[in-house]
Amino acid sequence: MTRREPFIHMAAKKTTYRISFLNQGKVYEIYARNVQQSGIFGFIEVEKLLFGEKSTLLVDPSEEHLKSEFEGVSRTYIPMHAVLRIDEVEKSGHGKITRAEGSSDKIAPFPVFAPGQPSPKS
Numbered sequence: 001m002t003r004r005e006p007f008i009h010m011a012a013k014k015t016t017y018r019i020s021f022l023n024q025g026k027v028y029e030i031y032a033r034n035v036q037q038s039g040i041f042g043f044i045e046v047e048k049l050l051f052g053e054k055s056t057l058l059v060d061p062s063e064e065h066l067k068s069e070f071e072g073v074s075r076t077y078i079p080m081h082a083v084l085r086i087d088e089v090e091k092s093g094h095g096k097i098t099r100a101e102g103s104s105d106k107i108a109p110f111p112v113f114a115p116g117q118p119s120p121k122s
Contacts, residue, residue: 016033016089016090016091017031017033017087018031020083020085021083021084022084022100025099026100029095029098030070031049031050032046032049033048042079043078043079043080044077046076046078049070051066051095063096065097
């Protein structure tokens with residue numbers, strides 16, 4: 001008789017991403033499970049958005065604004081030139097919206113050129 005080893009099911013680690021991007025003069029910071037290059041040229045695809053726990057006593061107005069803005073959204077497309085950074089993080093935090101004032105001279109959009117078009121001359 002052979003001894004059968006018990007089946008050990010290890011839960012797959014769920015990857016969480018923090019995405020920071022510019023939108024109408026504000027820096028948005030959101031958390032999501034999936035981030036990938038979109039089939040739409042010049043965009044990244046973000047899906048499975050994560051928000052903080054609803055049971056917390058302290059309510060952050062910027063996170064509430066994010067929740068209402070992305071309510072019912074299963075997938076969003078963000079222009080690549082608006083993305084500041086994408087980080088893989090250990091756990092989800094609280095999304096927020098902050099003003100981007102004073103930083104416009106330090107943040108330059110990434111140049112995106114369509115295939116087949118000549119790049120602009122410097």
